Amino acid sequence: MTDQYRGPGLFKRVGAHWVSYLFLLPFAGAFAVFTVLPVCISFVNSLTRYSMLEPPVFVGFDNYVRMFTDDEVFQLAMKNTIFLALIIGPGGYLASLLLAWMINTLPRSLRTVFVVVFYAPASVPGIYSIWKIIFSGDEYGLVNGFLKRWGFVTEPISFLYDPTKMMMVLIICQLWISMGIGFLSFVAGLKSIDRQYYEAAAVDGVKNRWQEAWFITLPMLKPQLLFGAIMAITGSFGISEVTVQLFGFPSTDYTVHTMANHLSDHFSIRYDVGYASSIATVMFCLMIGCNKLVNRLLGRVGR
Amino acid sequence: MLKQGNRRLARAALNAPRLFLRAAARRVRQFFGISLARSIGGDLATVLFLSFIAAFMALPLVYVFVNAFKPPDELFLFPPRFFVQNPTLENFSDFAALIENSWVPFSRYAFNSAFTTSAATAAHVVFASMAAYVLEKHRFPGRRLFFSVVILSLMFSSEVLFVPRMLVMNSIGWMDTYWAIIVPAAGMPIGLFLIKQFMASVPDSLLESAKIDGANEMYIFWNIVMPLIKPAWLTALIFCSQQIWNNTSGAPFIRAEQLKPIPQAMSRILDGGIGRWGSGAVVSLFMVSVPITVFIIAQANILDTMTASGLKE
Numbered sequence: 165m166t167d168q169y170r171g172p173g174l175f176k177r178v179g180a181h182w183v184s185y186l187f188l189l190p191f192a193g194a195f196a197v198f199t200v201l202p203v204c205i206s207f208v209n210s211l212t213r214y215s216m217l218e219p220p221v222f223v224g225f226d227n228y229v230r231m232f233t234d235d236e237v238f239q240l241a242m243k244n245t246i247f248l249a250l251i252i253g254p255g256g257y258l259a260s261l262l263l264a265w266m267i268n269t270l271p272r273s274l275r276t277v278f279v280v281v282f283y284a285p286a287s288v289p290g291i292y293s294i295w296k297i298i299f300s301g302d303e304y305g306l307v308n309g310f311l312k313r314w315g316f317v318t319e320p321i322s323f324l325y326d327p328t329k330m331m332m333v334l335i336i337c338q339l340w341i342s343m344g345i346g347f348l349s350f351v352a353g354l355k356s357i358d359r360q361y362y363e364a365a366a367v368d369g370v371k372n373r374w375q376e377a378w379f380i381t382l383p384m385l386k387p388q389l390l391f392g393a394i395m396a397i398t399g400s401f402g403i404s405e406v407t408v409q410l411f412g413f414p415s416t417d418y419t420v421h422t423m424a425n426h427l428s429d430h431f432s433i434r435y436d437v438g439y440a441s442s443i444a445t446v447m448f449c450l451m452i453g454c455n456k457l458v459n460r461l462l463g464r465v466g467r
Numbered sequence: 468m469l470k471q472g473n474r475r476l477a478r479a480a481l482n483a484p485r486l487f488l489r490a491a492a493r494r495v496r497q498f499f500g501i502s503l504a505r506s507i508g509g510d511l512a513t514v515l516f517l518s519f520i521a522a523f524m525a526l527p528l529v530y531v532f533v534n535a536f537k538p539p540d541e542l543f544l545f546p547p548r549f550f551v552q553n554p555t556l557e558n559f560s561d562f563a564a565l566i567e568n569s570w571v572p573f574s575r576y577a578f579n580s581a582f583t584t585s586a587a588t589a590a591h592v593v594f595a596s597m598a599a600y601v602l603e604k605h606r607f608p609g610r611r612l613f614f615s616v617v618i619l620s621l622m623f624s625s626e627v628l629f630v631p632r633m634l635v636m637n638s639i640g641w642m643d644t645y646w647a648i649i650v651p652a653a654g655m656p657i658g659l660f661l662i663k664q665f666m667a668s669v670p671d672s673l674l675e676s677a678k679i680d681g682a683n684e685m686y687i688f689w690n691i692v693m694p695l696i697k698p699a700w701l702t703a704l705i706f707c708s709q710q711i712w713n714n715t716s717g718a719p720f721i722r723a724e725q726l727k728p729i730p731q732a733m734s735r736i737l738d739g740g741i742g743r744w745g746s747g748a749v750v751s752l753f754m755v756s757v758p759i760t761v762f763i764i765a766q767a768n769i770l771d772t773m774t775a776s777g778l779k780e
Contacts, residue, residue, distance in 0.1 A: 174608060181607035183684050190590075191598035192613070194654025200616060202631035203623045209630070216630065263520070266513045274514075276766045280759060281521045284528045287762075288755055289713045291527040297549060306549075340524070345706050349661055352698035355769050356668055373509060387664035394660070398621055427624060437630055444624040451622040 210442035215435045227442035238443070240418050241426040245401060245447075248422065249454065251335055253400040256342025257392060263343065264350035265377065279351055286344035292409050295337045299323040299410075324411055327419040334420050337406055342399060346392035353388030357381065382465045389465065393458045397451050404428055423447050528755070535559075535752040542744050558745035565736065565746050571724050576732035580712060583645055583728060587652035588708040592700050595658040600688050602659075603666035604674060614663065617656045629719065636720050643726060648717035652710070658703040665699035666692075701765045709758045729754060 178185070210227060214220035231238050267278045285291060298306045301322040308320040323329045361380050370376050382389070404424035407413075411420055413429070423443060431440035534542070536554040566573040602610050632651070641647045669692055677687050693700070711717070714730045721727055733750045736743050 177608050181605065184601040184605040184607040184610075187597045187601040187605075187684070187688070188613070191594040191654055191659060194594070194650050195617070195620075195656060195659075196654075197635060198632060198651035198654055199620050199628070199656060201635060202628040203620055205631035205634065206623065206627050209627075263517070266517055269510065269513065270517075272767065276763060278517055278521055279766050280763055281525045281528070283762070284759075285524055285526070287709055287758065288527045288531060291530070294526060294530050294549075343524070345657065345661070345702070348702045348705065349664070351766075352702045352769055353665065355698050356665060356696075387667050391661055391664045394618065394621060395657075401622075402624065424624065424626075427626060431626060431629075437627070441627050444627040447624055448619075448622050452619070455618075455622070 206441045206444060209438055210445045212438045214437040214441075216437055217435070220438065223438070227439050228446070230439070231442060231446065237418055237421065238423075238426055241421045241423045242446075244419075244421055245403075245423040246450070247331075248335070248338070248403060249397070249400040252338050252342065252403070253396045253454070255335075255339055256399065257346065257396040259339065260343050260347035260392065261350055261389075264347055264354060265381065267351060268354040275351075279348070282343045283348060285341045286347075290405075290409070292337055292341065292406050295333070295340075295410055296324070299333050301325060325416050327417050330411055330415065330419045333410065334403075334407060337410060338400075338403060341406070342396070344395065344399065346395035346399075349388045349391050349395075350385065353385050354381065357384045386462065386465060389462055390459070393462065394455060397454045397458065401447055401451055401454075528759075531748075531751050531755050534748040537745075537748065539742075539745055542748065558749045561743075562746040562749040565743070571727075571732075573732060575725055576727060576729045579645075579726055580714075580728040580730075583648045583717070584708050584711045586645070587649040587711045588704055590649060590653035591655055591658050591707045592704050594653050595655070595703060596662050596693060596696070596700050597688060598659050599663035599666050600692050603663055604669070604671070604692075617659055620656050621660065633719065642720055643723045645726070647720035648711065648714075651717070652707060655707065655710075658707055661703050661706075662696065662699045665696045669695050698769045701769055705758075705762050705765050708761055712758050713754070 209220065211222060211224060212220035213223050213226075263278075263282055267275050267282075270278065300306075300308065301320060301324055303309055303312060303320050305320065305323070307323065308317070311317045312320065321329060323333050357380070361384065362376065365376060365380050370379060402424050403422050404427075407415060407420045407422060407425055408428075413425065415421060423446070427440050427443040427447070430436040430443065530549065533549070533551045533554075535558055536556070537551045538553055538555045538557060541548065541552060601607070602614055636642050636647055641650075673691065674687055677691055682691075712728075714728050717728075718731065721731075729750065733747065733754070736746055736750060
């Protein structure tokens, strides 16, 4: 252990910690081969023209140049994605935090029921299609039927094809499915806070639930808050299946076209792996930037 | 004098029920494990608010459930109806008949799903917890770098990774094996990140005293750390099992029919044409009910932890 403080000797230090590396090895092996290696290959792919049928051709930064100078749809998609991320990221995040916090005070059986129900939309695959029934553009859609019955409108509103309404519908649906793993981690994290702290705080003069939340709960929950933030970022940048299911592909005037949609389009429809990989790289950089920002904000919790 | 005494008595009499109520409320809250700095009105409002949202969030579960009981004419009804009018068990008997006559028995698909899901989830939970433990509690060179790579990898679109993963699978000859599903799942970065975030709450002094008592690392990990971070790995377990069960990423690596999991069998059932939609609804119900059962069991086991309680000096 003393080796640690004696300058270089990296080999000795690594050798002294062989047990730690042994613990890390099974995960690290699987992670390196099936996640890190593929990500690295994708970075390389983003510099090529590659159609999966022919071998890749190196083209330098052509894909990136094309994306930012020539591809108007991409620029629109980027604008949409950032807009959605700014609303759905914080919205879904705060909603999951608030609900998890409210659930936390309930007795166990009731808590389990609420957690299961809240997590359901995020866990049942392909379930967004029921929003098509709710927002259907004819009088049979639940919302249109309601609006017409009470005399708010005379003609049904085309929620799914009218560019002025689509964004709003998408935001509602996406918020509905945003109680995912981040929400679960908040629920579990709140349970991991020792009750002693609350009792001590009550003795020390914490009077209501708001003070308790700010001075005890949130600071203790910080590791989970960081986790939830990254999940919110990746979730809000990755929106793609929902838009295809609800609005079709491509959506009217590309109103709700996201970067992930654009990526799928080039990847699964046009087999342009190189271009799709470079879109993934741009998304990657945007998410890293968001993460930096969020970390700075979360640094202020409980102060 | 007398007047003042009376007034004091009256005040005490007025206060008695309030004090009694407050004491009773405190007992109730203690019984339910509710923390102290709370008002009853707030608790009631919380439950009402949550129930209101729950009604809205429960839609998908209710929908999958009622669909399985819809007769064919209601499944195809236009405009579609949310609730079932004439519930029937026909879909279930259709499905039973379909299972009996299928080329690859449905039980084989079910086995594939059950086996890959449980093996992958077990491997993921144990390996990710081991890695999270040393990353948080041991000071070895490279741990920060490794953890930042884990976080960065979460931000790369998994869709594009499909092509390089295919290349890797091909070159190590794992196409059409269970390994192709189990091993990538074992190394999923999300679980490690999640569990590592909870690892910070495990007190160092507890680990040190165990070490002084002569416990080895494996013993400390399995018998001290794992019970303390149960909420974390139960959450990872819920998430991982659902991912594998719904087969979101492993599908392209399995081409042999007898190795495919239920979601693929489902598409085969729906390929049978419109007449199979009823059976499809039953399969959907089955697909949803298994992870939800796992989920309920796991959630109910996430209890209050007493991490620091054992350490009072």
